[in-house]
Amino acid sequence: MKIGYFTERPYQDPRIMGVALTDLDLSNDIYDARLSADLFERYLDEKVYAEQVGFDMLMLNEHHSTPFQLGGVMNVEASILARITERAKIVLLGNVLPIWDDPLWLAETLAVIDVISRGRLVTGWVRGTGRESVAHNAQGPYNWERFQEAHDLIVKAWSTPGPFRWEGNHYHFRYVNPGMRPFQKPHPPVWIPGLMSKNTVEWCARNRIPYVMLATRLEPTRRSFEYYDEVARAQGYEAGTHHRGYLFKVHVDETEELAWEAGRRFLEGPPNIFLEGSRGLVNPVMQNLPGMVSRTELLPTREVFEALTSRGRTDIDRDITRAAAPPVLSGLPVKEPETPAERAMRDAAYDNQLETMSIITGTPETVLPKIRTVLETLRPGQIFFWDGDGAMTHDDAMRSLRLMGAEVLPAVREMAAELELHDAFEIDPATNEPVGASV
Amino acid sequence: MQGAEPIDTIIAEQREGIVAMSWQVREVPPSVDGSSCHVAGLDVHYLRKGHGPVLVHLHDSLGNWGWLPLYERLAEDFDVIVPDLPGYGESQRPEWARHPRDLAIVVLQLLDRLGIERVLLSGIGLGGWLAAEMATMRQRSIERLVLVAPAGIKPRVGEIADQMLRGPLRFGLGGFRDAESFRQLFAIDRDEVDDVPDALYTMWDFSTEMTARIVWKPWMFSLELPHLLRGVAVPATVVWGACDELFPLDCGRQYVEVLADARLEVVAGAGHWIDLEAPEAVIAALSGGSA
Numbered sequence: 001m002k003i004g005y006f007t008e009r010p011y012q013d014p015r016i017m018g019v020a021l022t023d024l025d026l027s028n029d030i031y032d033a034r035l036s037a038d039l040f041e042r043y044l045d046e047k048v049y050a051e052q053v054g055f056d057m058l059m060l061n062e063h064h065s066t067p068f069q070l071g072g073v074m075n076v077e078a079s080i081l082a083r084i085t086e087r088a089k090i091v092l093l094g095n096v097l098p099i100w101d102d103p104l105w106l107a108e109t110l111a112v113i114d115v116i117s118r119g120r121l122v123t124g125w126v127r128g129t130g131r132e133s134v135a136h137n138a139q140g141p142y143n144w145e146r147f148q149e150a151h152d153l154i155v156k157a158w159s160t161p162g163p164f165r166w167e168g169n170h171y172h173f174r175y176v177n178p179g180m181r182p183f184q185k186p187h188p189p190v191w192i193p194g195l196m197s198k199n200t201v202e203w204c205a206r207n208r209i210p211y212v213m214l215a216t217r218l219e220p221t222r223r224s225f226e227y228y229d230e231v232a233r234a235q236g237y238e239a240g241t242h243h244r245g246y247l248f249k250v251h252v253d254e255t256e257e258l259a260w261e262a263g264r265r266f267l268e269g270p271p272n273i274f275l276e277g278s279r280g281l282v283n284p285v286m287q288n289l290p291g292m293v294s295r296t297e298l299l300p301t302r303e304v305f306e307a308l309t310s311r312g313r314t315d316i317d318r319d320i321t322r323a324a325a326p327p328v329l330s331g332l333p334v335k336e337p338e339t340p341a342e343r344a345m346r347d348a349a350y351d352n353q354l355e356t357m358s359i360i361t362g363t364p365e366t367v368l369p370k371i372r373t374v375l376e377t378l379r380p381g382q383i384f385f386w387d388g389d390g391a392m393t394h395d396d397a398m399r400s401l402r403l404m405g406a407e408v409l410p411a412v413r414e415m416a417a418e419l420e421l422h423d424a425f426e427i428d429p430a431t432n433e434p435v436g437a438s439v
Numbered sequence: 440m441q442g443a444e445p446i447d448t449i450i451a452e453q454r455e456g457i458v459a460m461s462w463q464v465r466e467v468p469p470s471v472d473g474s475s476c477h478v479a480g481l482d483v484h485y486l487r488k489g490h491g492p493v494l495v496h497l498h499d500s501l502g503n504w505g506w507l508p509l510y511e512r513l514a515e516d517f518d519v520i521v522p523d524l525p526g527y528g529e530s531q532r533p534e535w536a537r538h539p540r541d542l543a544i545v546v547l548q549l550l551d552r553l554g555i556e557r558v559l560l561s562g563i564g565l566g567g568w569l570a571a572e573m574a575t576m577r578q579r580s581i582e583r584l585v586l587v588a589p590a591g592i593k594p595r596v597g598e599i600a601d602q603m604l605r606g607p608l609r610f611g612l613g614g615f616r617d618a619e620s621f622r623q624l625f626a627i628d629r630d631e632v633d634d635v636p637d638a639l640y641t642m643w644d645f646s647t648e649m650t651a652r653i654v655w656k657p658w659m660f661s662l663e664l665p666h667l668l669r670g671v672a673v674p675a676t677v678v679w680g681a682c683d684e685l686f687p688l689d690c691g692r693q694y695v696e697v698l699a700d701a702r703l704e705v706v707a708g709a710g711h712w713i714d715l716e717a718p719e720a721v722i723a724a725l726s727g728g729s730a
Contacts, residue, residue: 134604137655137656139651139652139655139656140603140648140651141648141651141652142652284606285604285605285606285609288606289603290603290607290647290648290650290651291648291651291652
């Protein structure tokens with residue numbers, strides 16, 4: 001098993017901590033470059049420390065135009081880690097392929113990261129949400145087509161000697177011959193992260209690409225992995241633990257009280273629609289950007305249809321008046337104190353996440369049995385602990401990393417050996433054959 | 440620019456008559472013929488009624504709303520054809536189409552298949568853009584062009600409202616003169632309902648996806664079109680709602696500047712959906728008279 005460390009690198013500006021905010025409704029006018037510099041330094045330092053305490057992988061992700069994520073240009077952070085870390089895999093989950101008008105540039109960038117890190121890059125690709133397509137004006141209806149074509153082009157640019165010509169449906173290059181090809185041959189491992197999209201799970205299984213579930217609930221995650229296995233069988237191979245990855249929230253602390261307090265901070269950072277219980281609100285238009293999920297391909301169930309065609313609340317007078325108004329509000333949201341009702345809702349959300357193990361927080365002793373349950377239920381070959389997020393401080397993150405390194409990682413490795421959870425660096429997902437060298 | 444005289448007097452006189460006629464979103468009355476024709480590998484659906492000179496009307500980026508009172512009234516004098524543009528309503532989606540011009544060509548081929556040699560051509564919003572594209576390609580077949588708040592030209596002042604970021608709901612609602620006009624047209628009782636009828640919203644939502652396939656960047660205009668329009672001599676009227684919040688009037692002014700024989704009519708008291716709020720203005724323009 002390989003174990004990774006992840007945080008979403010929130011922009012922890014006191015002015016927006018815990019406020020209610022609709023996705024994409026914030027002007028970038030609020031960002032303070034000095035604070036951002038401090039935070040980048042902190043998050044990079046934490047990654048370096050994570051490697052020192054024994055993590056096998058450092059995971060980064062990317063979102064655009066949102067305060068819950070500083071890393072809109074994840075490749076830059078990865079480039080720095082490539083030079084300042086020594087051993088850990090740098091796992092990018094992932095680059096948003098459809099928003100790249102020039103995926104060849106992405107192929108070159110990732111190749112350089114792989115070369116500088118001497119072959120430690122694991123690349124992962126996503127379709128992105130409506131937010132990402134809006135931020136870079138990518139045409140929603142062609143999102144999935146562009147994803148697939150960019151993937152094929154990048155893999156070919158990495159693995160086939162140039163020059164060659166690429167005339168696709170969305171990308172056209174008369175001279176594909178990037179000066180840099182990856183350190184790893186034929187190319188860096190490709191993993192796909194996601195939230196259980198059936199299309200993507202199926203595509204990964206058909207292409208024998210490991211699929212990493214991002215903090216999804218245990219039972220549906222288990223079923224999605226089973227679906228992967230079914231597709232694999234139909235393709236004529238047996239999927240294994242090396243095809244499964246799972247990201248989940250784990251915080252470890254010195255006492256149960258400290259752990260409870262720090263765990264609650266997952267919910268108290270900048271508004272984040274991916275952190276249940278935080279006050280991030282979904283903008284229904286962005287969520288359902290036209291064509292991102294074709295109305296002609298919806299499952300014919302009412303709940304799916306309603307979720308995807310959700311129009312939000314209508315107020316005719318307001319909507320007519322605001323029709324011509326700019327979509328982005330300027331300035332800061334008003335920071336109103338949490339009402340008792342909101343506090344109660346947040347407490348309930350936290351309790352619920354503790355109960356369902358959406359958040360695992362405690363001392364090493366209490367955390368380990370829960371991690372074991374996750375491993376037994378999902379049988380992943382690669383896992384990522386999501387920590388240091390929301391309103392957690394550098395101290396919170398460092399205490400947890402230290403204890404993880406000293407007490408949790410060794411114990412989890414023993415569990416993994418006992419449960420025979422092999423990772424994608426031991427067994428090649430493309431062939432199911434043992435890989436020569438391990439991390 | 441000619442004829443920018445508001446025509447509110449006529450509207451006031453006639454609003455009661457036409458606007459009061461009943462219709463249902465996406466419903467086809469029994470007297471209207473709904474047919475399909477196989478063109479460019481696609482089944483293209485269209486509504487047709489009436490006798491006389493052929494009049495083809497092209498719908499906007501939110502779809503073909505149904506058999507509007509405007510069409511019923513026009514069918515008294517014309518052979519009215521209102522297609523579901525390819526990919527909208529009941530017409531098959533052209534998976535390959537990437538530009539409004541692609542749809543304009545399919546509509547020209549539809550006319551060929553129906554054996555129609557000359558038409559009066561009108562369109563609103565995106566449909567107006569398509570009509571203008573058709574005129575650049577086959578003006579000898581077009582008797583008269585009526586462009587109702589057409590897209591297609593980049594405004595020098597302001598921006599064309601963004602259907603994608605606003606979402607179909609706010610874009611659709613934003614095309615009405617005001618909330619009262621919307622409620623009146625859809626017989627919505629303010630005290631009982633504060634929502635858009637499901638049939639209307641569903642049509643707006645589905646249509647927006649097709650629009651996203653053919654118009655994305657630049658948003659709702661072509662940098663080539665104004666140059667090509669300079670070669671078009673068809674008599675044309677450009678109609679604009681004085682209360683249009685979606686499309687800047689400057690787009691209309693530019694149409695009139697580049698077309699050889701065009702006039703601009705600004706309709707007081709109408710928003711972007713002139714075909715619903717001031718159908719008389721469209722009828723007057725199609726009749727060729729100054730309203």
